[in-house]
Amino acid sequence: MKSYILYTSNNIDYLYSKVFETYVVVHPVLKYILLSYENGVTHEKLLKDEIALHFDFKYDLKTCEYYMSKFEFLYNNGFFNPLNNKNNLKGKIQANDIHKNFSNVRQLTFEVTENCNLECVYCGYGKLYSNNLDRNRSNLKFENAKTLIDKIVEYKKSKFSTSAKHELYISFYGGEPLLCMNTIKKIVEYVKDKRSYFEPIFTMTTNGVLLSKYVDYLIENDFRLLISLDGDKSNNKLRVNKNGIDEFDKIIKGIDKIERCNSEFLNKNITFNSVLHSENSIQDIHAFFTNKYGKMSSISELNTNGIDSSCQKEFDQIFNNFSTSYNKHNDKKLLELDMGYRNPKLLNINTFLYSYFNFAYYDYNDLYYNSSKEYNIPTGTCKPFGSKIFLTSKGKILPCERIGTINYFGSVENETVNFDVEKYVNGFNKKINKIRKRCQSCYFMESCIKCIYYIEEDVCDFYMNAKDFSSYMSNIFEDMESLPQLNTNYFDLINKLTVL
Amino acid sequence: MNEEFFYLEPYTYISNSSCAVLMYNSLSNRIITDDNPEIVKFVSDLIENNNVLKIDPTNNNIKEFIQSARENFLGDVYSIEDQKEKPFIMSSNAVLMRDVKAKSSGDSLDFSIDSLKYLSELTIYLNENCTSNCDDCSILFKQTTSCIQSNSKDQLEYSILETILDQVSLLTNFKSLNIVGGDIFNYYRINELLNKIKNVKVPITFHFKDSQLDFNNLKKLDFKNVIISLVFYKAIGLEKLKSIKAENFCSLELNLKFLFTSGEEFDKYRKYQEKYSNISVRYIPIFNKKNIKFFEENIFLTKDSIIKNVIDIKTIHINQKINSLFFGKLFLKSNGDAYDNLNNDKSIGSIYELSLADLVYKTIKYGSYWDMTRNKIRPCQDCIYKDLCPPISNYELVLKRMDLCKLNNQMNN
Numbered sequence: 054m055k056s057y058i059l060y061t062s063n064n065i066d067y068l069y070s071k072v073f074e075t076y077v078v079v080h081p082v083l084k085y086i087l088l089s090y091e092n093g094v095t096h097e098k099l100l101k102d103e104i105a106l107h108f109d110f111k112y113d114l115k116t117c118e119y120y121m122s123k124f125e126f127l128y129n130n131g132f133f134n135p136l137n138n139k140n141n142l143k144g145k146i147q148a149n150d151i152h153k154n155f156s157n158v159r160q161l162t163f164e165v166t167e168n169c170n171l172e173c174v175y176c177g178y179g180k181l182y183s184n185n186l187d188r189n190r191s192n193l194k195f196e197n198a199k200t201l202i203d204k205i206v207e208y209k210k211s212k213f214s215t216s217a218k219h220e221l222y223i224s225f226y227g228g229e230p231l232l233c234m235n236t237i238k239k240i241v242e243y244v245k246d247k248r249s250y251f252e253p254i255f256t257m258t259t260n261g262v263l264l265s266k267y268v269d270y271l272i273e274n275d276f277r278l279l280i281s282l283d284g285d286k287s288n289n290k291l292r293v294n295k296n297g298i299d300e301f302d303k304i305i306k307g308i309d310k311i312e313r314c315n316s317e318f319l320n321k322n323i324t325f326n327s328v329l330h331s332e333n334s335i336q337d338i339h340a341f342f343t344n345k346y347g348k349m350s351s352i353s354e355l356n357t358n359g360i361d362s363s364c365q366k367e368f369d370q371i372f373n374n375f376s377t378s379y380n381k382h383n384d385k386k387l388l389e390l391d392m393g394y395r396n397p398k399l400l401n402i403n404t405f406l407y408s409y410f411n412f413a414y415y416d417y418n419d420l421y422y423n424s425s426k427e428y429n430i431p432t433g434t435c436k437p438f439g440s441k442i443f444l445t446s447k448g449k450i451l452p453c454e455r456i457g458t459i460n461y462f463g464s465v466e467n468e469t470v471n472f473d474v475e476k477y478v479n480g481f482n483k484k485i486n487k488i489r490k491r492c493q494s495c496y497f498m499e500s501c502i503k504c505i506y507y508i509e510e511d512v513c514d515f516y517m518n519a520k521d522f523s524s525y526m527s528n529i530f531e532d533m534e535s536l537p538q539l540n541t542n543y544f545d546l547i548n549k550l551t552v553l
Numbered sequence: 554m555n556e557e558f559f560y561l562e563p564y565t566y567i568s569n570s571s572c573a574v575l576m577y578n579s580l581s582n583r584i585i586t587d588d589n590p591e592i593v594k595f596v597s598d599l600i601e602n603n604n605v606l607k608i609d610p611t612n613n614n615i616k617e618f619i620q621s622a623r624e625n626f627l628g629d630v631y632s633i634e635d636q637k638e639k640p641f642i643m644s645s646n647a648v649l650m651r652d653v654k655a656k657s658s659g660d661s662l663d664f665s666i667d668s669l670k671y672l673s674e675l676t677i678y679l680n681e682n683c684t685s686n687c688d689d690c691s692i693l694f695k696q697t698t699s700c701i702q703s704n705s706k707d708q709l710e711y712s713i714l715e716t717i718l719d720q721v722s723l724l725t726n727f728k729s730l731n732i733v734g735g736d737i738f739n740y741y742r743i744n745e746l747l748n749k750i751k752n753v754k755v756p757i758t759f760h761f762k763d764s765q766l767d768f769n770n771l772k773k774l775d776f777k778n779v780i781i782s783l784v785f786y787k788a789i790g791l792e793k794l795k796s797i798k799a800e801n802f803c804s805l806e807l808n809l810k811f812l813f814t815s816g817e818e819f820d821k822y823r824k825y826q827e828k829y830s831n832i833s834v835r836y837i838p839i840f841n842k843k844n845i846k847f848f849e850e851n852i853f854l855t856k857d858s859i860i861k862n863v864i865d866i867k868t869i870h871i872n873q874k875i876n877s878l879f880f881g882k883l884f885l886k887s888n889g890d891a892y893d894n895l896n897n898d899k900s901i902g903s904i905y906e907l908s909l910a911d912l913v914y915k916t917i918k919y920g921s922y923w924d925m926t927r928n929k930i931r932p933c934q935d936c937i938y939k940d941l942c943p944p945i946s947n948y949e950l951v952l953k954r955m956d957l958c959k960l961n962n963q964m965n966n
Contacts, residue, residue, distance in 0.1 A: 065641075080631065123629075131580075153723070215667050215724065216665055217668045411870075412644070412647055413648045415651060421881070530641060
């Protein structure tokens with residue numbers, strides 16, 4: 054693997070050093086010397102007259118001499134030194150990691166039902182996707198939720214608990230969770246009794262169809278709601294009920310009711326997520342949410358993983374690429390200001406900076422203890438249960454709602470939590486081992502976000518060779534260069550970025 | 554004629570004040586400084602313009618400065634015709650994506666979860682009563698890990714110790730547990746404690762003063778994970794070391810700390826060490842309120858010593874954000890009160906009311922010692938050497954003076 058990368062942004066060449074995690078601006082003469090070096094002509098063998106001649110004396114001998122000495126300076130100080138890959142991605146998880154993660158988990162997500170009052174065309178559990186075959190509209194049993202909560206409390210009391218008393222997000226997910234309010238209410242009451250161990254914060258992802266009915270309860274319990282809505286009525290054509298009719302008016306009625314009875318709740322507790330597809334655009338979404346509610350929605354692309362091959366064409370027809378739609382927006386400056394920290398561009402820049410540059414650190418631990426290197430495993434897979442425990446309506450325990458239930462860690466049944474930590478750890482490490490070599494040669498590895506459960510047959514579509522990585526750096530640099538034009542303090546902005 | 558711009562190399566660290574500038578090449582460790590008002594103004598403008606600034610071709614001072622910067626590869630010049638656009642130059646100052654003191658959402662959660670990962674060293678005072686009447690007892694522990702003497706009859710509850718000992722082996726960045734008295738061997742459950750520590754997987758250091766040296770007691774600490782730290786003060790009591798013979802121990806690891814307040818004491822220690830060259834020791838100067846002159850002459854930093862000790866850009870980043878002498882360290886007194894620094898009179902909270910993880914969280918979120926950096930305090934914050942200088946130490950806190958240097962509160966070079 055090369056330890057340096059040449060890339061171009063806005064017609065300026067840059068040279069990045071993986072050893073120093075910094076870069077230099079590359080003058081044309083310096084670039085010529087670098088390319089000669091790559092072709093086996095070392096800088097000692099080059100003559101300033103020859104370089105000047107190469108450029109038809111556009112650059113005088115003094116300039117050529119200077120860049121020869123600059124190359125020598127970089128070379129002698131190790132800018133091109135090979136990387137020390139001694140410990141590169143050799144890590145694996147251990148049983149204690151799982152126990153520790155369970156004890157310090159920050160989010161407990163309950164899939165209260167598989168049932169839904171909508172049948173969105175692009176639903177991840179719908180006909181376009183092939184990886185969710187065992188869904189049969191089952192509901193979560195309260196006893197299963199209670200058993201898992203008790204297990205978490207048990208872990209909280211153990212030596213593995215290394216957290217201060219903290220907020221624990223108790224999240225309700227579906228299907229459509231508002232279809233199972235009785236279970237939700239029971240869980241909420243049960244969790245409130247455990248306040249000596251953690252501070253519960255209730256959250257819910259909902260399609261909003263039943264909002265009007267439960268507004269008072271949600272406000273009373275300070276729920277944080279993520280409402281899925283794709284823009285105005287015409288943008289919601291793919292969010293339809295069983296009869297193929299959109300429920301837009303009903304949803305808006307519910308949100309408006311909240312606005313009328315508690316506008317502060319709307320401002321503070323409600324966020325929106327819009328899926329980008331053929332029936333909307335970033336401009337539509339931006340216009341609708343800022344005009345109607347004075348806030349911008351998060352925007353996500355359709356999930357490209359797990360598509361049923363027979364539905365690929367249908368999927369392609371409704372797929373809308375974020376960058377394309379973004380570039381079509383007629384007032385990007387306003388869009389970026391309104392999107393603020395939800396701007397995926399900024400999130401990419403954030404990850405890019407702390408992955409590849411020596412001045413950017415994740416937190417104090419990264420700065421002082423080099424902790425970003427601790428979780429030294431291939432792929433961008435999260436630490437299992439490091440941030441979330443997901444309990445399906447059928448009682449399966451998973452590290453995340455986004456991975457297929459076939460990868461379950463354990464289960465809850467008959468008031469018992471069953472899991473075999475060693476077996477899970479071995480399975481996980483085996484899976485990781487298979488891709489390790491591939492990842493070790495990937496230039497994108499430091500900022501990879503590809504989950505191991507989305508990699509099929511060891512083929513990773515995020516893999517980057519030196520050329521791919523050079524293009525990636527060029528793109529991110531162009532994004533960064535566009536930021537100061539917003540009159541925003543760039544580093545302040547980066548400082549405030551929050552990724553949960 | 555083409556417009557020419559000067560830009561700072563992204564690997565160049567820059568520090569400026571109202572009357573001086575410092576530039577540090579993090580690849581070659583070269584430093585240049587300047588106090589010419591025109592240069593100071595130019596650098597200030599440069600920083601304001603994201604490290605890229607148009608050059609005035611008629612200004613010879615600026616031209617000279619740029620030439621020097623280019624010769625040292627601290628910055629370079631480009632002309633608009635060559636490259637059409639201005640280059641994008643990132644600042645080399647440290648940026649934390651998660652800053653606990655920032656008020657953005659999510660921070661509390663980030664820092665309360667697994668807060669114990671921030672703990673690297675815990676010092677536990679088992680008790681505080683002691684029959685030795687050592688000199689300057691009340692000032693030593695504020696400058697280096699050393700025992701305490703007080704009238705308090707408090708003893709730290711053993712159940713608290715048990716929980717801590719069970720937990721520390723599992724902590725990611727935990728390096729050292731210090732056990733201190735009073736008189737350690739007067740602790741009410743010392744035998745159970747000694748039995749328990751055998752199985753702890755982190756190094757545990759027991760600290761004694763020379764006056765507490767007892768061969769039979771040291772034998773009880775003869776475990777692989779135990780280090781014995783013996784503190785000598787003013788070069789007194791050194792002869793007692795003769796009684797410790799390595800052959801009488803299975804796994805003796807002895808650390809000697811020679812505390813001195815004057816050059817004479819230092820010389821005595823050196824002579825002693827020459828005789829027993831196989832002993833490794835740490836020499837630690839102590840401020841006893843009467844030896845400020847000794848400190849000024851021998852301990853205060855000079856410009857040369859600061860520059861000579863610049864190691865790398867990472868150290869500068871650490872100095873910008875945290876105090877590496879204080880960060881990660883917590884002190885637990887025998888009454889259960891926790892402190893982020895023993896020079897702080899105000900406790901963070903009690904271990905009898907909060908968990909160790911809660912105490913660490915409170916320290917990082919609300920404490921002021923772990924991130925006590927020179928860029929936050931006067932007069933250092935106005936000095937161009939503020940990020941190169943070693944962190945504020947206990948000496949500064951005891952002397953109540955932050956600039957233990959010979960730069961005379963200079964803001965210049």
